[in-house]
Amino acid sequence: MKKSLGARTLAFPTPVWLVGTYNAGGTPNIMTAAWAGIVCSQPPCVGVSLRKATYTYGSLMLKKAFTINVPGAAHVQEADYCGIASGKAGNKFTAAGLTPVKSDLVDAPYVQEFPLVLECKIIHTLEIGLHTLFVGEILDVKAEEGVLGEKGLPDIEKVKPIIFGPEIRTYHGIGPYLGQAFAIGRKP
Amino acid sequence: MKKSLGARTLAFPTPVWLVGTYNAGGTPNIMTAAWAGIVCSQPPCVGVSLRKATYTYGSLMLKKAFTINVPGAAHVQEADYCGIASGKAGNKFTAAGLTPVKSDLVDAPYVQEFPLVLECKIIHTLEIGLHTLFVGEILDVKAEEGVLGEKGLPDIEKVKPIIFGPEIRTYHGIGPYLGQAFAIGRKP
Numbered sequence: 001m002k003k004s005l006g007a008r009t010l011a012f013p014t015p016v017w018l019v020g021t022y023n024a025g026g027t028p029n030i031m032t033a034a035w036a037g038i039v040c041s042q043p044p045c046v047g048v049s050l051r052k053a054t055y056t057y058g059s060l061m062l063k064k065a066f067t068i069n070v071p072g073a074a075h076v077q078e079a080d081y082c083g084i085a086s087g088k089a090g091n092k093f094t095a096a097g098l099t100p101v102k103s104d105l106v107d108a109p110y111v112q113e114f115p116l117v118l119e120c121k122i123i124h125t126l127e128i129g130l131h132t133l134f135v136g137e138i139l140d141v142k143a144e145e146g147v148l149g150e151k152g153l154p155d156i157e158k159v160k161p162i163i164f165g166p167e168i169r170t171y172h173g174i175g176p177y178l179g180q181a182f183a184i185g186r187k188p
Numbered sequence: 189m190k191k192s193l194g195a196r197t198l199a200f201p202t203p204v205w206l207v208g209t210y211n212a213g214g215t216p217n218i219m220t221a222a223w224a225g226i227v228c229s230q231p232p233c234v235g236v237s238l239r240k241a242t243y244t245y246g247s248l249m250l251k252k253a254f255t256i257n258v259p260g261a262a263h264v265q266e267a268d269y270c271g272i273a274s275g276k277a278g279n280k281f282t283a284a285g286l287t288p289v290k291s292d293l294v295d296a297p298y299v300q301e302f303p304l305v306l307e308c309k310i311i312h313t314l315e316i317g318l319h320t321l322f323v324g325e326i327l328d329v330k331a332e333e334g335v336l337g338e339k340g341l342p343d344i345e346k347v348k349p350i351i352f353g354p355e356i357r358t359y360h361g362i363g364p365y366l367g368q369a370f371a372i373g374r375k376p
Contacts, residue, residue, distance in 0.1 A: 015200070015225070040319040142193065185270070187283075
């Protein structure tokens with residue numbers, strides 16, 4: 001029996017990704033976002049939604065570029081911190097003990113310590129309501145060599161991405177392997 | 189040291205959600221999507237991107253409504269099947285052994301067997317490239333009573349959502365609790 005819980009942003013899983021930007025003065029900033037996901041295969045694009053009130057919003061509008069930085073479970077505290085503090089108040093990279101690396105491809109910094117990063121240029125914005133959706137074309141994906149597995153692709157069990165549960169406000173790690181996609185559902 | 193992997197849709201985690209629709213004749217259909225996520229808090233909205241070639245695309249354009257159905261790990265095979273087969277070829281609910289329930293709120297069916305469902309009306313579409321992004325306002329969230337935990341909200345460890353790894357094409361379950369959001373990152 002299903003119970004009605006009302007109109008709310010409640011769906012599992014959502015990601016924990018840090019959006020990297022430079023402000024007008026060139027100071028690097030990162031903010032944590034969970035309203036995000038892949039939105040197109042060709043061109044490869046990621047979408048991330050932010051409130052206008054965030055410090056990052058202004059930098060996105062100005063620079064038309066961002067990075068998506070995927071923290072491993074070892075950085076869950078830093079990820080949470082970067083969702084609480086604002087770049088208005090100071091340099092969050094410094095406060096979180098993280099190292100900004102200037103992207104060669106877009107005018108945005110990525111996080112040296114994180115296993116997986118995407119460099120993106122903004123190709124669309126969509127005003128939805130409280131949040132604005134930024135669609136970024138993925139120009140490159142970079143991964144730490146230590147997390148690479150079969151076929152030279154990142155192994156999700158080595159990346160150890162963080163899962164966010166909206167409304168319940170919990171972080172979880174990646175769990176057991178359940179099967180191969182586009183394979184286990186094939187009828188005999 | 190980071191290695192460049194090229195421009196590709198490679199980020200972890202992505203969700204495994206099934207999009208429920210009715211076609212022009214009223215036949216229920218479901219398709220599995222991973223290019224999806226929450227996109228706005230107010231109004232609460234979810235975004236899902238589909239190719240024009242999918243059967244669901246036509247139903248979304250016609251009905252302006254859909255459901256998001258979150259399968260638990262026990263239904264990973266059915267979820268994979270609904271990402272392989274097309275509704276053009278037959279009723280996927282029947283083939284997957286799943287039961288469509290007509291939503292009271294929108295002209296779309298949800299999956300009785302899944303623990304968490306969202307009923308959505310389309311308020312925006314955005315053509316990106318191969319994929320079109322559909323933004324649906326979440327009119328209600330419904331959960332099985334058996335997965336509810338503290339404060340009457342779904343417990344993610346009971347819902348057991350599936351995580352998809354793009355490019356590596358693997359499904360994983362939800363892993364260990366890592367901490368409370370907006371809490372563990374606070375400085376003392």
